[in-house]
Amino acid sequence: MLTYIGRRILQAIPLLIGVSIIGFGLMHLAPGGPLAVYTLNPTITNQDIERIRVVFGLDQPVYIQYLKWAAGMFTGNWGFTFFGGRPVLDLIVERMPATFLLMGSALSLAIVLGVTVGLLGAVRRYSVFDYLASTGAMVALSFPTFWFGLMAIYFFAVHLRWLPSGGMFELGEKGSPLDLLRHLVLPVMVLSLVITAGWSRYARSSFLEVMHQDYMRTAKAKGLRAGQRLLRHAAPNAAKPLIALLGVELPVLFSGALVTETIFGWPGMGRLFVDALNMREYPILMGIVMVTAFFVIAGNLLADIAIALIDPRVRLA
Amino acid sequence: MHERLLDVRGLRTHFPIVSKILRRRIGSVRAVDGVDLSLGAGDVLGVVGESGSGKTTTGKTILKLIEPTEGSIVFEGRDITRLPAREMIPLRRRMQIIFQDPMSSLNPRMTVGRILAAPFEIHGIARGSKCRDRVAELLRLVGLPAEAAQRYPHEFSGGQRQRVGIARALALRPRLIIGDEPVSALDVSIQAQIMNLLMRLQRELGLTYILISHNLGVVSHVCNRVAVMYLGRIVETAPREALFFDPKHPYTEALLAAVPSAEPGSHRGRAVLGGDAPSPANPPRGCAFHPRCPRAMPRCAEEAPTLTNLTGGHQVACHLYTA
Amino acid sequence: MSAAVLQRAGVARRFSRHRLALFGGATVVLLCLSAFVAPAIAPRDPLLLDTSVRFLAPFARWPFILGTDELGRDTLSRLLYGGRISLTVGLVAMATTIVTGSLIGLCAGYFGGWTDTLLMRFIDTMLCFPQVFLLLVVAAFVPPTLISISLIIGLTSWMTVARIVRTEILHLREQDFVQAARALGASSGRIMFHELLPNIAAPLLVAATLNVAAAVLMESYISYLGYGMQPPLASWGNMLTNAQDYFDTVPWLAILPGVMITLTVMGFNFLGDGLRDALDPRLRMEP
Numbered sequence: 001m002l003t004y005i006g007r008r009i010l011q012a013i014p015l016l017i018g019v020s021i022i023g024f025g026l027m028h029l030a031p032g033g034p035l036a037v038y039t040l041n042p043t044i045t046n047q048d049i050e051r052i053r054v055v056f057g058l059d060q061p062v063y064i065q066y067l068k069w070a071a072g073m074f075t076g077n078w079g080f081t082f083f084g085g086r087p088v089l090d091l092i093v094e095r096m097p098a099t100f101l102l103m104g105s106a107l108s109l110a111i112v113l114g115v116t117v118g119l120l121g122a123v124r125r126y127s128v129f130d131y132l133a134s135t136g137a138m139v140a141l142s143f144p145t146f147w148f149g150l151m152a153i154y155f156f157a158v159h160l161r162w163l164p165s166g167g168m169f170e171l172g173e174k175g176s177p178l179d180l181l182r183h184l185v186l187p188v189m190v191l192s193l194v195i196t197a198g199w200s201r202y203a204r205s206s207f208l209e210v211m212h213q214d215y216m217r218t219a220k221a222k223g224l225r226a227g228q229r230l231l232r233h234a235a236p237n238a239a240k241p242l243i244a245l246l247g248v249e250l251p252v253l254f255s256g257a258l259v260t261e262t263i264f265g266w267p268g269m270g271r272l273f274v275d276a277l278n279m280r281e282y283p284i285l286m287g288i289v290m291v292t293a294f295f296v297i298a299g300n301l302l303a304d305i306a307i308a309l310i311d312p313r314v315r316l317a
Numbered sequence: 318m319h320e321r322l323l324d325v326r327g328l329r330t331h332f333p334i335v336s337k338i339l340r341r342r343i344g345s346v347r348a349v350d351g352v353d354l355s356l357g358a359g360d361v362l363g364v365v366g367e368s369g370s371g372k373t374t375t376g377k378t379i380l381k382l383i384e385p386t387e388g389s390i391v392f393e394g395r396d397i398t399r400l401p402a403r404e405m406i407p408l409r410r411r412m413q414i415i416f417q418d419p420m421s422s423l424n425p426r427m428t429v430g431r432i433l434a435a436p437f438e439i440h441g442i443a444r445g446s447k448c449r450d451r452v453a454e455l456l457r458l459v460g461l462p463a464e465a466a467q468r469y470p471h472e473f474s475g476g477q478r479q480r481v482g483i484a485r486a487l488a489l490r491p492r493l494i495i496g497d498e499p500v501s502a503l504d505v506s507i508q509a510q511i512m513n514l515l516m517r518l519q520r521e522l523g524l525t526y527i528l529i530s531h532n533l534g535v536v537s538h539v540c541n542r543v544a545v546m547y548l549g550r551i552v553e554t555a556p557r558e559a560l561f562f563d564p565k566h567p568y569t570e571a572l573l574a575a576v577p578s579a580e581p582g583s584h585r586g587r588a589v590l591g592g593d594a595p596s597p598a599n600p601p602r603g604c605a606f607h608p609r610c611p612r613a614m615p616r617c618a619e620e621a622p623t624l625t626n627l628t629g630g631h632q633v634a635c636h637l638y639t640a
Numbered sequence: 641m642s643a644a645v646l647q648r649a650g651v652a653r654r655f656s657r658h659r660l661a662l663f664g665g666a667t668v669v670l671l672c673l674s675a676f677v678a679p680a681i682a683p684r685d686p687l688l689l690d691t692s693v694r695f696l697a698p699f700a701r702w703p704f705i706l707g708t709d710e711l712g713r714d715t716l717s718r719l720l721y722g723g724r725i726s727l728t729v730g731l732v733a734m735a736t737t738i739v740t741g742s743l744i745g746l747c748a749g750y751f752g753g754w755t756d757t758l759l760m761r762f763i764d765t766m767l768c769f770p771q772v773f774l775l776l777v778v779a780a781f782v783p784p785t786l787i788s789i790s791l792i793i794g795l796t797s798w799m800t801v802a803r804i805v806r807t808e809i810l811h812l813r814e815q816d817f818v819q820a821a822r823a824l825g826a827s828s829g830r831i832m833f834h835e836l837l838p839n840i841a842a843p844l845l846v847a848a849t850l851n852v853a854a855a856v857l858m859e860s861y862i863s864y865l866g867y868g869m870q871p872p873l874a875s876w877g878n879m880l881t882n883a884q885d886y887f888d889t890v891p892w893l894a895i896l897p898g899v900m901i902t903l904t905v906m907g908f909n910f911l912g913d914g915l916r917d918a919l920d921p922r923l924r925m926e927p
Binding site (some may be wrong): 377380382405406409410413414415416418421423424425426427428434436439440482485489526 | 679815816819820821822824825826827830834835838839841908
């Protein structure tokens, strides 16, 4: 088992390096370079730009810049913002909890709902419920997340006035859990919609595939009740592709979180990203891109380890 | 006097076994492990053996579809062993192959006409209406109707598809055709049809064949020479009559004994082989056959026998006959 | 009837049984048609400002069938022209994705070895980036024209197609007809494009259809955020950018473009799913 984990970690390292190279390359391919906000500003003189260049270490050859930047990433020095000179890492870390709260809640809800719907659909195949669920999932997958969010805000916040229309806390209130919960409902609902839809379809097909295996019939012949069969035999085997899906869906979850945070004014990394985009704050953008990619890699690694725990065949491969 | 069309010496094809992590070579599958063959124009050589004997790999290596590890292949007097792929291309017009499985040997998304036109397109021989004429001629040659060109492979039976495969092999007018179990995947009644077609074509077009088969019965009628392979090596090779009526190698005897006879009364001695079929990745020391040989001697476990020449073009690799 | 005709009839029958797919197909055809003839049927110029008629409700006054926005521009016309833009972006992006993904998948699958390993690692690396993040960063640099946006959407979506193609090619590569082509002296290029590519046409078609849906969705995201199609050019996404401000007064401005996006994406998704069921029953996921 440990060798398997070690192998997977070794495989993840070139991925991290590749991600950093692509990210770094992106930043430097921008027209106007990483200092676009300055170079495109007519009031700043060329001399000033040169000085800023040197300060940011941009006068050195590209690979040196990359190595310095990579070393910085490792040691926690993620650079400073152009405006205000705040350390980028601190800024990002500040926003992480909000994003993870949103993503975590949405993911949990999506998994529970999605797997339940998918399971019921698989067990009662071709029933009315199944058709409705499947079609509903397809429709839900077609909604633009932000539009669904707008509709949700309009309906629940503007029209019915049940829930707040944005932000994480009411201004003034010191952050009671209830208040947080009220603010969390709509964003989580919106973010989890697409994920739930995708999950329910996968869960359904995964369960269907498992249910028709011979070992399930053997279990039934042995006299195990449906619940036992489901729990001890079907679930672990059906769970495998679903856990793998988790790793694959992680980037989608991040993308969705960005959009959701923007609509609801949720103070997370996604919002930060969009704000930084408007200001062309490349250090922040780079930092967030790297963080998300890192968490995707970590998430995939954890998913693989989880699968190896469930399925011994994987460890021996 | 026959000129020698093909001369193969000491051919070895080994496939490396690599460990998963660091891709280190931890062994090799010795699919072909020292094969000598010689063909004159007009010969029909049968190569027989069990699965795993390396006969298919030998055929594909001769055609350079698989790169040989060692040895030499001389075709039409030219050493093609290390010839790079690009230089092989014009030579491919003169050596072709017929595959075993009529299902997978034809591209399901192309019409028969396009499949047969491909050789002409690849070598720039003909296009357009001239190409169509050539295709029609090929179809006629193998006994298929001209309308077949518009159809897709799945619309044909196995035997008909194999005819298309034969037509494709003939398109460039090769001198040598290697048939890799050309009838093994067909119904017994069709097998005879296809074998007859192959023999007719051989006579009409002056072709040279290497026919690979696990079925001695199939090769017994059409070949003028037979080679028996075991675990990557040729253990016996002889003119057809000599092999069938006077086999020397114990393995050949066992194979012959297993062939169903048309005369129920005539029994050859039932030589049942003991032991398991060995693995080409881990061949036994000495003679590869000795663990299963009913006449093994102590020497057989030490020393691998080489092909010894007996009278009448009969060669055998067995210590029973080594000096 | 020859077996081929019967087989095609079978495909058509399975497809028509899938009513959702028919609905999807009809929607797609309708949308493409309306996008095509938009200049002919739009009541007014979508760019025409007229603050005297701003904020009209749908059906309030002819010819503003679906009302007007905050600058007095006719909503129906903007929706029609926006459809042209969104569909064009969707199709060009899809073409980019399919071409890039097929090329990379073909090379990785056919050549194997180090080529395959390197390309697979590259694909894995690209997949680590959430698409919206990647898109926005690049969209912020590039001048936002129709072509540039379509290209960058296409160039960030090809990874799944490449994987699908690679898997298929890996399987096909072992078939005898590929060896036969090599035995005939065919070049690698000829084998990849003449022999292998036609065999993956079916999964490619399915992937292409689903990809249009995804591309239209992506375009709406980045246009909504202001980095896609720029006003005054209408795209369904950017029509929604300011809609939030006018919720109290003119909610339909926020509802209508979203409905159009949803219908379009749904249409292509249903169509793609139906195609997948019809062309390869092994891949069925839905009842």
